[in-house]
Amino acid sequence: MTAVKLAVIYYSATGTVHAMATRLADGAERVGAEVRLRQVAELAPAEAIASNPAWSRHADRTRGGPEATAADVVWADAVLLGTPTRFGNVASQLKQFLDTLGPQWAQGQLADKVYAGFTAAQTAHGGHETTLLALYNTMYHFGGIIVPPGYTDPLKFADGNPYGVSHATGPDNAAPLAPAQHAALDHLARRVVRLATALRG
DSSP: OOOOEEEEEEOOSSSHHHHHHHHHHHHHHHTTOEEEEEEOOOOSOHHHHHTSHHHHHHHHHHTTSOBOOHHHHHHOSEEEEEEEBSSSSBOHHHHHHHHTTHHHHHTTTTTTOEEEEEEEESSTTSSHHHHHHHHHHHHHHHTOEEOOOTTOSTTHHHHOOTTSEEEEOTTTTOOOOOHHHHHHHHHHHHHHHHHHHHHHO
C-alpha cells in the first residue's frame, strides 16, 4: 500500500505556527506519511511586517519557501491547517488561500479527506478554540472529515485543547514550544495519518 499523503498548510507571522507545522510534518514522516509542507502567501504590507522585528525576521527566513497551491490540497489524503489567531478567528492569509479553492470544491476534490488544525495566540485565552472552530466551518463545506485529537491520549490533559493543538506564545511572542505542545503535535500527526490510512481502506 502506498503511503498516506499529508499536506501541512499554514500561515505564520513570527514563526510559532511555522515551528508547529514543521513538527507535525516530521511526526507524520516518522509514521510513514508522504508530506508536503507549504506556507501560504503573505498578504500584509511591507510596512506592517517591518514594524514587528520578529515578523520581519521570520519573513526573511522563509522567503522563497514552497508556497501552498490548490494542487497540494487535491493531492493529499489528509490536510493539517495552521494559523495564528486573529481576534479569535483565522488569519486572513490562510483564509484567502482557502477562499481560492472554490473550483476544486465545486468538483468535489476537497471532500472525503481528513482535516485537522493548529494555532497559536499570545495568551492562554486568546482565541485558540474559537480559531479552530472557525477554521473547521470551511472543512464542513468541503465535505471533509474533521479529526480532532479530543482527549484520546492522557497527554491531551497537559496540552488541554481537544479541538486541535495550540500554543500560548506570551505577550512578546517569544515562548518556545514546550514538551506538552511537542507531544500534542506528535499525537495529532499520528492520529491523522492513522485515520487517513483507515479511510483509504
